[in-house]
Amino acid sequence: MRDRATPNRDAYSLILEAIDVGTFKPGDRLVESDLAERFGVSRTPIREALQRLETQSLLARDGRSLIVASLDHNQMAELYAVRTELEGLAARLAARHATEEEIAVLADMVEEDRARLDDPKALARANRRFHKQIHLASHNRYLVQQLDLVHRSMALMATTSLAAEGRGTRALEEHGAIVDAIRRRDEEAAYKALRDHISVAFVTRLKLDAATER
Known part of the structure; x- marks a missing residue:
């Protein structure tokens, strides 16, 4: 092709x-x-x-x-540590700076993604778009640039954590909580909700990797 x-x-x-x-x-x-x-x-x-x-x-x-390239365990842990902090900061700034239109787009994404729950690959693509929209809603070009670099490296992971049973449904619930915090302009809640979301994704990925190595 x-x-x-x-x-x-x-x-x-x-x-x-x-x-x-x-x-x-x-x-x-x-x-x-x-x-x-x-x-x-x-x-x-x-x-x-x-x-x-x-x-x-x-x-x-x-x-x-x-x-x-591929990522070993330590590289993956380092990447998630950086991603967790930067994504949390993006959510905090989005709660401060996002326009009502940007928030509406985020909410619509969560609803539309429910139709993709049976397709992990499509849901993974939608997940990247959702996070990118939060990055943009932070209205901080330097943060967006750094997160772009992080997400490029995320592509080196052979599987998506959204492939784990039940993870897709839970991830959308977490996305909804993030959007709700941003809509309420609650910077601390948005920061925590996104950090927790990435933390759960990391734990899920570790479990998937451990199961693969058995």
Whole structure:
């Protein structure tokens, strides 16, 4: 399958998106010529994109080959520690700065996502959109940039915690509590609700990983 690049979707963004949606998984080998054919671009922008992704630690060296990086237990714990604090701050600032329209969009997202409970992959994509909307509602460009970096690294996890039985339903309940706190302009409650949400997701992921290793 070929994913043609457009002026607004360069080689870097196409490869990054493919990693994000799971087309390329941790450990997959990325070959310059194959990527050029897949995306319909020359090898030069592909080479530059691969170098950029390697610099960002999204790709790793396996001999002379580049593979999609993976996260060990310590790296995952470190990533969640940073994500928990930054996401909590985003919720706090959203409670302070979000417009009524932004809050309405967040509420609508929670309701619409109920139809995706039986599709973990679709729910995972919707979950990323929900969190991104909170980042934007913080109205802090520097925080948004840092959270973008964190979420790129989250793509290196082979599975979504939303695949765990019952997690999708509980996650939406947690999303609802976050939106409610933001709507009430309760900064502390919004901060805590989002921190707790990420903490539960981390525990769920640890349990999934432990079950996989048995």
